[in-house]
Amino acid sequence: MTSRSKNDSVYQAAKTTDSASGTCKRMPMVTIRDVAAMSGASIKTVSRVLNNEPNVRPEMRERVLQAAHKLNYHPNMAARSLAGRQSYMIGLFYENPSPNYVVNIQTGALDRLRGEPYRLLMFPVENFKEFHGKMIAIIRSSGLAGVILTPPLSNDPEIMDELDQSGVPYVRVAGTEPRPGSPCVAIKDMIAAREMTRYLLGLGHRRIAFLRGNPVHPASNARFEGYCYALKSAGIPIDPDLVIAGDFRFASGLEAARKIFALNPRPTAVFSSNDDMAAGIVQAAHEHGIAVPRQLSVVGFDDSQLASIVWPRITTMRQPISAMAYTATDIILNLLENGWNTEEIRNVELDHALIIRDSAGPPFLANMAEKEDA
Amino acid sequence: MTSRSKNDSVYQAAKTTDSASGTCKRMPMVTIRDVAAMSGASIKTVSRVLNNEPNVRPEMRERVLQAAHKLNYHPNMAARSLAGRQSYMIGLFYENPSPNYVVNIQTGALDRLRGEPYRLLMFPVENFKEFHGKMIAIIRSSGLAGVILTPPLSNDPEIMDELDQSGVPYVRVAGTEPRPGSPCVAIKDMIAAREMTRYLLGLGHRRIAFLRGNPVHPASNARFEGYCYALKSAGIPIDPDLVIAGDFRFASGLEAARKIFALNPRPTAVFSSNDDMAAGIVQAAHEHGIAVPRQLSVVGFDDSQLASIVWPRITTMRQPISAMAYTATDIILNLLENGWNTEEIRNVELDHALIIRDSAGPPFLANMAEKEDA
């Protein structure tokens, strides 16, 4: 019993701390030893039970579990990390102007982590150019076990180089360039954008403006390609005047609207690369007295909260953002648990969906409109 | 030198790992020993330098710092936590339907944490009634050092009881009930709402509807009080028909609008407890062909992104959400560093600001309007 003496003292300490001091602020720490003492097993056996390792008699396992429950035992993550030379932190890096996007990503990741010992750490990146060279330091000082990259970081070669160098597994959300060694979760941006363009074409539009997103975001170009593809297939040449630069922010939609409204003849529809900018166009249209969709159809991309809050509600392409983050987190967890063999893990593509609302309709024809007014 | 043998072996391991194995995934771990070896100090001295403790010669301090830098050393948080019996995790608990709110809170907290060794863990709470009784388990299993509570959790007595019991310091954002032992960061909700109501009164409105928020949110009632106060001071009795229930969500604004539009005579203005619901009213007004603000003034509260995205842009009361979270985090950090003496830490009240936009104007008078139309 000499080997147990230390255990016992700890065990008693845990049980008597309440009365030991009136100024006790931290709760008494229940350790694996306490559980071992109570269940009559060794700490190693307790550890095995807690980690679902094999080679424990069911009844023993049961006893340990009961003791842990009775003691209200929770493993100390710090000790676990230190001893296991492993961290339980997953870093989520983002540089995104849209709160909706961020919250959806975060929610998806957190959903997947529920019940897992892993924790999510958020890393907002102000300016990803300045961010170069800092990744390794951040990973090491925060002790990250894995990393999730969202656009535009998910397609930045320098950041991915640093990540490769650091050796921690990372998954990319909405990356476009395939990259060996790092899985990626995405939607088929090009195809979705082509679908949306075809929808507009089907409505009868021929002069369709395209509002680009921030070109550093990989999805931005893919969506533009989809637009071009659909137009070309329909035998409509790309008119450079109808392609407007934007940066995914609401304000850039507002600005773009000014340019679009100045075009002569005005396009009958605008396809915006995301909902924030589409909302900007809609607001500007209100201000200029241009009726949406009667005089101008506007469609967006993402199906963010915004799209159904402005009036008219915006027809858009739903991107399953939470599901993408959920899947990305799932992949990271697999990488972490089953070792670092990315060969088997394919890139994943999730489904998009056209959400038809009220901001797009058949094109406005000047003479028809005059007849109506008369 | 016998005492150094262990150090040296570790040090060499760190320097040679690159070539040791082609499958090395984790970066070689640089420890405090390596820094000690390189700088010729003991690990304790290195520890002192790293923790800004006194009793180190400046030149020694300098040498240690240089070695740490050259080695690209980062302290291992797990070891630090374990040895120091302290965690560096701050939990942020929220149950809020508005992504903007969540992101703002998170940004404020993260801003304050920049450069600090503490990390932020987000805890979305689905249903805070079901959440009761789980707080202590979460704190212990996640090893939280401190907690930040946002509404409605920041005013829930049961949760605060659990927190008191757990012994970890916690700060409340936008709590209303004062609570000994826990500081609180808030704005003067009542006063701000009174100001907003007076603004509407000043515009000439007399029939002003009030759209309440979720009653479990403490701020909801405070804002309602402000509304009542202003009305009473102006000699206007509270008309219960003009007080509509809501839950802070966009959809509830939509619903409330239906009730408000059915009122006869219709109010000339609506004061919504937050912007999300105000946006709902504005959308519904569009659908019913009610012009805002000509036929109906709508004002919100928060100054969230939404308020300037819908058309017309919503007049609202700015609540410095990020700043509140920043301040709350600052207080937690003080509590953690300077010990657990809440006596000195007063509750903090931040400033609000009336943001006048386009959704409110003078009241619509039926006969005047008819003259205009004729």
Added chain:
DNA sequence: CTGTTAGCGCTTTCAG
């Protein structure tokens, strides 16, 4: 199937 032993990288204690 189970237990013992030896650390993980750091802070704490206490002795210089």
Added chain:
DNA sequence: CTGAAAGCGCTAACAG
């Protein structure tokens, strides 16, 4: 001002 020694609570390696 500095350093040696002793752990923090847990897992890993190995011996039964």
